[in-house]
Amino acid sequence: MNSLNLGSEILYLTKKDCIQTEITNLEVIQYVEEALRIHGKKELDMPAKIGIHPLEDSFMHAMPAYIPEQTACGMKWASGFPDNRKKYGLPQISALVILNDHQSGLPVAIMDGTWITTVRTAAVTAVGVKCLGNKNSETFGMIGCGELGKKHIELIQLVLPNLKEVYIFDRNHEAMNQLITEIQPKINATIKKASSLEELVKSSSIITSATVITATPQPQIRDEWIMKGHTLFLCDLHTLYEHQTINRGDKYFVDSLEQNNLFYQYGYYPDGLPAINGELGEVVAGLKVGRQNQDELIINNNIGMAVEDIVLGKRVFERALAHHIGQKLPL
Structure with a gap:
């Protein structure tokens, strides 16, 4: 040793x-x-x-x-x-x-x-972007501007070579200001404060949410804002999204089937889990197919693995x- x-x-x-x-x-x-x-x-x-x-x-x-x-x-x-x-x-x-x-x-x-925990969680999203996101995406949205939000933006720029604009939103406006002060000098894309979740969602082709995980979902993002071609990465379960959004995704991936089924038993998914296309690791290993065209709505729910x-x-x-x-x- x-x-x-x-x-x-x-x-x-x-x-x-x-x-x-x-x-x-x-x-x-x-x-x-x-x-x-x-x-x-x-x-x-x-x-x-x-x-x-x-x-x-x-x-x-x-x-x-x-x-x-x-x-x-x-x-x-x-x-x-x-x-x-x-x-x-x-x-x-x-x-x-x-x-x-x-x-x-x-x-x-x-x-x-x-x-x-912070860096590996952001890295999982970055790997997910490589497998599931539209490769030429120029916009990225980050919901939640704490340490996890900051690290996400640092890492996302490394896997999106055409990234031009990053939209951020947090109920704590000072957190948004701190993120821009700390992270803007580290990336070439322009970081913009969204005035609302609606503006962020409609302005971003790839969206990550890293907010509070609540015992039951508290939807704040309306289904009508989500379009074809969106890629949604959830670090906070289904907390922010309406069930119809989760259910209508063309593909829905998780990090761990076993863990998500256990969380379902805990009651975190009162509306049920949608049909699961596979685990992110299976896509990375070439065992499952990720994004196949630009119009797919793909959702990736990552709750974190040991x-x-x-x-x-x-x-x-x-x-x-x-x-x-x-x-x-x-x-």
């Missing part, structure tokens, strides 16, 4: 430590695409994530995975509490990633999982060890 005494110490990595490994956005997309391919071919051990819900519209999820090809083994313990910012001035999403040695089961690392966290977490761990980043703690 490269400079780590197995069984007597672990490596502890803060969020700053994870970022300090200097894994690039392109590398994150590469690692996540590989994780999705592995999942599509079912070359892993990953049960559906289970959860508890201490408060209404909150969640705490246990997400284990073992990926033999990469000898990556561990679990993410993640939570989402929408009122955190208002109550405590803290982000709604938090997480820890625990990595284990795949041969002994002993823990080798505990690291911040919040940064990993394979993405553990594959990326393993890369962070390896680079941190190699560059002497983080703190070794005794067991």
Whole structure:
């Protein structure tokens, strides 16, 4: 175990430590695409994530995975509490990633999982855009302007070479201003504040929503605004969309059939799940067909999978060890 005494110490990595490994956005997309391919071919051990819900519209999820090809083994313990910012001035999403040695089961690392969750989620959308979006799209819409929204825009520009305009919307106007201040210098496309969800939807060919996940949908995007050729990426389940929109998509993909079926049992889809064409990883692996023409309305519902966290977490761990980043703690 490269400079780590197995069984007597672990490596502890803060969020700053994870970022300090200097894994690039392109590398994150590469690692996540590989994780999705592995999942599509079912070359892993990953049960559906289970959860508890201490408060209404909150969640705490246990997400284990073992990926033999990469000898990556561990679990993410993640939570989402929408009122955190208002109550405590803290982000709604938090997480820890625990990595284990795949041969002994002993823990080798505990690291911040919040940064990993943010970048891998945006990377899943970026990979989805490559498989399901119209390749020549010049417009992208981002609903939700927190850290996840910022990272989405950074990564989307890497997979949309013709991108010219990014439309953003958030009920918190200051969040929109902060996003523009921070992200506009990093991309060539022009970021524009939409005055409403309607303006964003009608101005964007590819749309991602990363808002609060509510126990039941609270539709705010009218079906009549959604046109042929739209590609919709959902990081917040069916929260914002009307059921008729979800139901009339030409193709509806999920990241994990097993997890979405479990979420259906939890009650997150009171109107039911539509016919599912397959998993995103199956498209990445070439087992299912993605977009076939420019007029298809395609919906991709990604609720997050442990394979993405553990594959990326393993890369962070390896680079941190190699560059002497983080703190070794005794067991």
